[in-house]
Amino acid sequence: MKVIQVRHGGGEYPVYVGQGLLGMTSVIERHLSGRILLVSDPNVARLYLDRLRPSLKNFQNxxxxxxxxxxxxxxxxxxxxxxxxxxxxxxQRDATVLALGGGVIGDMAGFAAACYMRGIRVVQMPTTLLAQVDASVGGKTGVNHARGKNLIGAFHAPNAVIVDLDTLSTLDERDYRAGLAEVVKYGAIRDSGFFAWLEAHAEGLNARIPQTLEEAVFQSVRNKAEVVAADEKESGQRALLNFGHTFGHALETATSYEVWRHGEAVAIGMVLATRLSEFLGRVEAGTCDRLVDLLRRLHLPTALPQDQDPDQLLRLMRLDKKNRADQIRLILLDAIGKASVVPCPADDIREVLNP
Ligand SMILES: NC(=O)c1ccc[n+]([C@@H]2O[C@H](COP(=O)([O-])OP(=O)(O)OC[C@H]3O[C@@H](n4cnc5c(N)ncnc54)[C@H](O)[C@@H]3O)[C@@H](O)[C@H]2O)c1
Known part of the structure; x- marks a missing residue:
């Protein structure tokens, strides 16, 4: 088991990463207090609730x-x-919400914990790769509104995050790969050593080898924790985590969230952002090929479908909340392992959207 301490404005919390943690009573009990509300979904409850039971037996209410x-x-x-x-x-105020599930359960349970009595404890137990490497760490919580994703929410740091890697064995193939896209993102934007490690271990990741997963999740959480500690409320560095996301969100919206998993759209978005970085001369030639090669080896998509209308994507990208004035603000690469926020004119973006 590995542990990372995540620092934030109000204190710090541990993220435990390892196998068999859902059954590790000594780890779980120390983060629970008061009355306990466990929140989960039917798929996860069916698979994993029993493993958690022994850790809750000392709590009557x-x-x-x-x-x-x-x-x-x-x-x-x-x-x-x-x-x-x-x-x-x-x-009461000492109660604990225990969120067992993917990002959907984690975001909702975290938001309820943020609001009930103006804030009670929440322990996150993420069971998808996306939730383990991204959603459970950083304190963003919330729900969707009919007019927009995550429109209603709050920052509310968890008291602990307990990542049991065993849960990944039952995850659907597409959900697993979508999570890998976010793993690649950390290497691309701020950790060239990790990116090279991913290149060397793509086969192990595909086979979901436990030791390989432990290192990949640990390094991802470490990278996210460093970004969050430096910029909890997303004024600077945290924006870099949106690498590939402006293109990705436009693609998800254009296809009514029905075609692509979020991580798949982000994979295509990262390729487009890197191609643009190359077109603008910000990164050395061949950088985009290197990213495409890794994403392909992880069986992630790397190109827009032929029938995707570039003008529709551009229109949707203009709506992105990172924009200032009339320029579209994108996260571009300066190298593998280094990224910047760059205002881009629409004509440059069109260059990489055209098939
Ligand atoms: N708070 C943040 O910082 C943050 C960051 C990224 C994403 N998110 C949010 O995360 C959500 C997406 O999360 P997600 O991809 O985990 O989706 P999800 O929670 O919908 O889970 C996907 C599916 O996998 C199932 N599942 C979960 N764990 C499983 C397991 N171990 N084995 C088998 N099936 C399992 C679920 O029942 C569900 O059907 C989005 O709402 C997004 O906005 C939040």
């Missing part, structure tokens, strides 16, 4: 809430159900 899975249920209504359960549990 507890309830569990199983919410329907899927992004369409990341709503104010689901959040309300969590609050209702906390009320039914007669939870």
């Amino acid at each position: 507890k309830r569990r809430l199983i919410l329907p899975d899927g992004e369409q249920h990341k709503t104010v209504e689901s959040w309300q159900r969590i609050i209702d359960e906390l009320v039914a549990l007669k939870a």
Whole structure:
């Protein structure tokens, strides 16, 4: 087991990364207090709730809430159900919300913990690769509004994050690969050594070898923790985590969130951003080929489909919240392992969107 301390404005919390952690009572118990509300979804509860039971046996006052899975249920209504359960549990300020699931459960449970009595404890137990390397660390919580993703939310740091790598063995292939795209992102934007390590261990990642997974998740969380410690509320460095995301969000929106997993769209977005970096002479020639090669070896998509309208993507990119004035602000690479926020004229962006 490896442990990373994440520092933030209000203190710090540990992220444990290892195998068998859902059954490790000594680790889990020390982060629970008061009455306990466990929040999960049906898929995860069916697979993993039993492993957690021994760690909760010393807590008399507890309830569990199983919410329907899927992004369409990341709503104010689901959040309300969590609050209702906390009320039914007669939870006090020392109570703990335990979030067992992917990013959807983690974001909603975290947001309920942020709001109930103006903030109670939350322990995150992420079970998807995306949630382990990204969503569970950093304190962003929230739900969607019919008019936009994550429009309602709060910053609320967890008290601990417990990553049991064994849960990845049951994850759907596309969900697993989508998580790998975010892993590659950390190497690309701020850690060339990690990027080279990923190139050397792509086969181990594809085979989900536990030791390889442990290193990949650990290094990803370490990178995210360093960024969050430097910039908790996203005024500077944290924006670099959006590498590939402006292109990716436009692609997801253009296809009504029905075609691409978030990580797949981000993989294509990272390639487009790197191609643009090369077109503008910011990185040495061949950088984009290197990224494409790694993403392909991880079986991630690397190009826009032929029938994707470039003008539609450009229109959607103009709506991105990072923009100032009339320029589109993108995260571009200066090298593998180094990125910057760069305002880009639409004509330059069109160059890489055209097939
Ligand atoms: N807070 C943040 O900083 C942050 C960062 C990135 C993404 N997010 C959010 O994360 C969400 C996406 O998270 P996600 O990709 O984890 O999706 P998800 O939570 O919807 O999980 C995907 C699917 O996998 C299933 N599942 C979860 N763990 C499993 C396991 N171990 N084995 C088998 N099936 C399992 C779930 O039931 C679900 O059907 C989005 O809402 C996004 O906005 C938040």
